[in-house]
Amino acid sequence: MMPKDLPCLNNLNISECPQFLVEGSSISLPSLTSIAMNDVPLTSLQAVLEMRSMVDDELISANAKSKHPSSITSLSxxxxxxxxxxxxxxxxxxMELEALEITSCEELKTLWKKEERVQHSLSLPAFRHLKIKGCPQLVSLFEEDEDEDNKGQHEQQQQQQQEGLPCIVRRLEHLTIDNCEKLEKLPRLLHSFTFLGELYVYKCSSLSSFPETGFPCTLKTLRIGDCEALQSLFGCLTQINDSNLQVLDVQDCPSLTCLISCRGGGLPPTLKELEIIRCKKLEALLVVDEGMEITCPSLESVGISYCDRLKYLPDALPNNNNNNLRNLSRLYLDGCKxxxxxxxGWFHSATSLAHLTIRGCKKLKALPHGLQSINYLTSLQLLEMNISQWNNNFKKIGLRSLSSLRRLSISGTIRVAEDEEEEEGVAGSSFPIDGKLLPTSLISFWIEDFRNLEKLSSKLFQNLASLEYLHIWGCPRLKSLPVQRLPPSLKRLSTWRCPRLTGKCEKGKGKYWPHLAHIPDVQCF
Structure with missing residues (x-):
């Protein structure tokens, strides 16, 4: 039983009480603003929502609505x-509900039937957030007429349809649909959700495409994950031209072949962040048989990981004397074998590029024009790359000219996928570069996974007077360090999976310790 009078209660959470019963007329909850009910009878949920403040019968008869908890803003x-x-x-x-979350309701098929739409159209004027998760029978947010998406419909029809939208979606700002395996489509009138700013769709294995009418122009963040049947995102040019999308994140969509399926379409020009992970069939960002040019002056971050079929990136050519990628500060390419x-153009235009990572791209034999384009990257601060396949041309990279470079990470093997073995590189027994080829600005230096590496050149650190962090990982044959040449600026030295060095670096006992004692942090595993 619940206490009958809880005048200060704001949040009510009732969970895993399948026998829970409530007599709504006997309980007063005047301050209640948030309700969460999990695994309780449907009738008890209704009773809790009917709980009323203690008011006299005359006021109730004068205004029937006063008996309902209109102050509730959150329902889960x-x-x-x-x-x-x-x-x-x-x-x-x-009437004042702002957020609704529905989870693990296994029989839920839709929110409303068609005949209820007009009745609900004036409800929930403050509603902004909707999350539906783990509802395996959900097929739609609400039922729609079959002819609602006819291309020849008149403006009057479109207006009527928008007026017929339930208010629970008309003013939505955030919509999340997660783990609803039977959901095949989103509402045809999705473009009419003119307040929607964030759309998250996860684990909807039957969803094959988005509505042809596109996304609302207000949408700024689109995140999609684990949608096995999804083949493309944008289907017509007007969707892209009218888009104000800023963040696009697509992960684990194995049927996705391209982001833009329409001819002549490019990425939304307002896009700032693009992240694509584990889309095994992705062949291109844009439709393959068209000019693959990218025009995204707002783009700041691009990350593409473990997309096995991706062969190339779209061209990034100057447009009207402006660099299309002038604001790009991060480019991350990993496991695109x-x-x-x-x-x-990705390097020539990206004058603001600060972070560059290229790993696990075993067919990428060289950067553009014999690696010379890296000299354009005057703002580069972090560089991570595999160099095993580039050893012969490493001197041409021109790292020394990167006066802003602070962190350099070089790996000698290639991990082509998260669940696959690393491929052996062709790196030899000695490190392929010396300090003369490195920028004096380096603060952090990582040397990783050189399986055959036995020694480091005594000249490696001669030019690195600002080096503070040195990490040497995964070099099982490395048996010596030029400890007498290590820069006095070092604050941390760490070795991991370098068994031939562990004993030599042991604190107070190792052969190298007299040369390492001045370093505040020495870790050898």
Missing amino acids: IGMIKKLELLPKWVTHWL NLEYIPE
């Missing part, structure tokens, strides 16, 4: 049995 329900539709009393009584080349 989960594991509610026999819940196939969103009950009418949810929207009827919670069929990537063959990167157009020169």
